[in-house]
Amino acid sequence: MRIQEKARARCQWLPVLDKNQDTLYLALADQLAADITSGTLKPGDQLPPQRLLADALGVTLGTISRAYREAERRGLTEAKVGSGTRIRGMQSDEPKFHHLSKAEADSIDLSLSVPIPNPIRSEQLAVSLSHLASNPEALRQVLAYQPEQGNLQQREVLAQWLTQHQLSVTADELILTEGGQHADFLAMQALIRPGEAVASAALTYPGMIAVARQLGLKHLPIPTDEEGIKPDALERLCQQQKIRLLYVMPEYNNPTGEHMSHSRRMALVDIARRYDLLILEDAVQYVLPNQRGTPFYQLAPERCLYIFSVSKIIEGGIRFGALRAPKNLMSRLSASLRAQCWSVPGIVGALVCQWLESGHVDALIDWQWQEVKERQALLHRYLGNYAPVAHPYGFHAWLNLPEPWRAVDFVNEAKKHGVILIASDPFCVGSYPAPQAVRICVTPPTHSTTLEKGLSILSDLLEEGPSHTAPLL
Ligand SMILES: Cc1ncc(COP(=O)(O)O)c(C=O)c1O
Numbered sequence: 001m002r003i004q005e006k007a008r009a010r011c012q013w014l015p016v017l018d019k020n021q022d023t024l025y026l027a028l029a030d031q032l033a034a035d036i037t038s039g040t041l042k043p044g045d046q047l048p049p050q051r052l053l054a055d056a057l058g059v060t061l062g063t064i065s066r067a068y069r070e071a072e073r074r075g076l077t078e079a080k081v082g083s084g085t086r087i088r089g090m091q092s093d094e095p096k097f098h099h100l101s102k103a104e105a106d107s108i109d110l111s112l113s114v115p116i117p118n119p120i121r122s123e124q125l126a127v128s129l130s131h132l133a134s135n136p137e138a139l140r141q142v143l144a145y146q147p148e149q150g151n152l153q154q155r156e157v158l159a160q161w162l163t164q165h166q167l168s169v170t171a172d173e174l175i176l177t178e179g180g181q182h183a184d185f186l187a188m189q190a191l192i193r194p195g196e197a198v199a200s201a202a203l204t205y206p207g208m209i210a211v212a213r214q215l216g217l218k219h220l221p222i223p224t225d226e227e228g229i230k231p232d233a234l235e236r237l238c239q240q241q242k243i244r245l246l247y248v249m250p251e252y253n254n255p256t257g258e259h260m261s262h263s264r265r266m267a268l269v270d271i272a273r274r275y276d277l278l279i280l281e282d283a284v285q286y287v288l289p290n291q292r293g294t295p296f297y298q299l300a301p302e303r304c305l306y307i308f309s310v311s312k313i314i315e316g317g318i319r320f321g322a323l324r325a326p327k328n329l330m331s332r333l334s335a336s337l338r339a340q341c342w343s344v345p346g347i348v349g350a351l352v353c354q355w356l357e358s359g360h361v362d363a364l365i366d367w368q369w370q371e372v373k374e375r376q377a378l379l380h381r382y383l384g385n386y387a388p389v390a391h392p393y394g395f396h397a398w399l400n401l402p403e404p405w406r407a408v409d410f411v412n413e414a415k416k417h418g419v420i421l422i423a424s425d426p427f428c429v430g431s432y433p434a435p436q437a438v439r440i441c442v443t444p445p446t447h448s449t450t451l452e453k454g455l456s457i458l459s460d461l462l463e464e465g466p467s468h469t470a471p472l473l
Contacts, residue, residue: 007055011048013041017057024059028067033076036087047077047085078431108454109420109444113254113285113395114316116368117446121315124360128351142346148334150176150322154349158322161356162308166289168298169306174322175333176344180284180309181207183323185214187280187305190336191329192217192244199237200247201229203427203435205254205282208247221429228258231267238275245278248296251287255427255439257389257398262293269300279304284321286312288369291393302326310352312395313365320344320352369393375442375451382455386462388440396441402462407436409466414438417461419454 008014015031017024035041048056050064057064068085071077079085115121132138141151149155155171162169177183184207192198194216200208202221212219220243223233229248237243246268250260260268272279281296281304297306309321325333337343355361376392383399390397401410407423414421424434440458445451 003055004058007052010052011056013045013047013053014056017059019059024063025066025070028063029070029076032067032071036076041087043087045087047087049084080431107415107418107420108450108457110441110451110454111420111422111439112444113312113441114444115312115314116371116443118364118367120364124355124358124364125351127358127360128354131354132347132350138350142350144346146343146346148175148338148343149330150174150344151346151349154346154353155322157353157357158308161361166292167295167306167308169324172330173324173327175325175330175337176349177309177321177323177337178319178341178344178348179311179316179321180282180307181211182319182344183305183307183309183321184208184280184282185211186333186337186340187307187323187325188212188215188217188245189340190332191278196244197241198245198247199234199243200429201249201253201256202429202432203253203256203424204247204429205249206426208282209426209429219429221432224253224256224258226258227264228253228260229264229268231264231271234268235271235275238271238277243275243277245280246272247280247282249282249285250296251283251292252285252391252394254285255396255398255422255424256437257391257394257396259391260293265293265296265299269296272300272303277303281306283307284309284311285395286365287391288365288393291391297324305329310361313361313368314352314355318348318352320348371448372443375448378448378452379440379442379455382452382459383440383462395443396439398437398439400435400437402465405436405462405466407434407438410436410438410461413461413466414458417457419457421458 013035015028015035017028017031021027032041047068050068051061054061054064068077068079072079076088077085078088152171155174155176159169159171159174177186188198188211192215195218197218197220198212199220199222201224203224209219220237222229222237224230228250234246248268250265252259271277279296279300283295284307295306297304303326306324307321308324310318311321323333372393372395376390376394376397379388379390379397386399386402388397388399401407411421411423421438421440424437428434442451445454
């Protein structure tokens with residue numbers, strides 16, 4: 001009894017366990033999940049050593065081991081040799097999707113990578129809808145089942161538009177998708193088997209992290225420098241294990257903002273060729289033709305898949321994009337898409353193509369990217385002293401916080417002052433250490449005066465520094 005009491009006193013987590021249950025280990029795993037939901041256990045909290053918890057609860061060590069294994073299988077905890085078992089961070093279920101984090105109505109939300117709001121978008125959608133509604137032949141076509149690769153006419157319109165924008169492709173190289181996220185998923189689901197390894201910048205788009213996790217892929221983080229993924233680090237990884245695919249965002253990495261030079265791209269292509277890697281190039285964050293380097297798919301067409309989406313140009317709710325792929329991979333991609341949903345809906349493609357052909361999308365691009373450039377200039381005016389990393393036409397900036405700010409404190413403090421941001425955690429691959437940094441999106445506010453107000457609040461906070469009270473020990 002004394003052992004149990006002593007153990008109970010030392011346990012930092014002491015679940016209430018009904019010992020009459022048949023499967024005690026499942027009850028324990030359920031209790032752990034409930035305690036995470038209620039906030040009793042928080043990300044990063046350490047669970048008691050197994051032997052200690054077994055003594056404290058008066059159950060066998062085997063019961064605790066099975067419960068811990070079950071919790072890890074459910075993605076609730078992570079165990080590391082030498083440092084025990086902890087509650088997982090932001091990734092306890094899935095990486096948090098910034099798109100889905102609806103900020104409070106009266107705050108200044110700088111957390112979302114979304115196009116700048118403009119009522120012209122709904123007006124143009126109305127025009128496209130009525131255009132479609134008055135065209136019986138187009139209506140008949142969208143009612144029919146579509147081919148897996150997507151409607152041929154729509155692929156031709158998209159290929160022509162992309163080619164006009166210096167992204168030369170042919171219709172037969174494209175498979176239509178429900179946006180960029182779907183293209184990410186499709187490429188990895190069709191071409192990589194569970195358990196195989198993919199690699200990306202150590203801080204990357206959370207949607208990619210989610211796909212790798214959903215598909216049971218091994219996702220390896222590659223350190224970066226001011227030009228993005230470091231070739232020597234990639235090469236070392238390739239020497240150690242078989243990597244199937246390298247995920248890149250060469251124009252500006254989401255979230256950290258690095259732009260890859262031509263020589264960096266060539267160095268990565270060289271490694272990809274020597275170690276036979278596929279390259280998945282995510283170009284959802286649209287960049288103007290005169291601001292772009294040569295896309296990977298033009299440098300290594302035989303192994304590169306290129307993702308395009310209208311989400312950052314038109315709006316994310318439209319769900320329309322495409323994957324450009326080498327022709328020899330198209331049948332696997334088509335088979336996978338067919339298994340998922342047969343094909344993307346023809347009606348969405350018809351609307352988008354009408355929009356692309358009308359020239360309205362180009363007008364929207366001209367307006368939006370001029371506005372983005374001005375907003376980036378505004379950001380540099382307020383935060384330039386802190387050296388944010390940003391593309392001059394990018395939707396966001398990456399800010400490494402000055403000491404002694406910690407990202408979580410800065411995000412919380414900004415929130416108290418009405419500004420919503422995202423810290424680095426959701427962007428980290430695996431257990432890669434999260435830098436003390438935040439992502440600041442310049443596009444969500446309708447008016448740049450609102451952005452300016454938010455930036456001025458952030459600038460004041462940075463200048464003042466954190467107001468730490470010493471912890472009571
Ligand atoms: C790099 C990147 N890839 C993919 C996506 C998802 O794109 P979509 O909304 O078209 O699915 C996003 C959205 O923010 C993104 O930033």
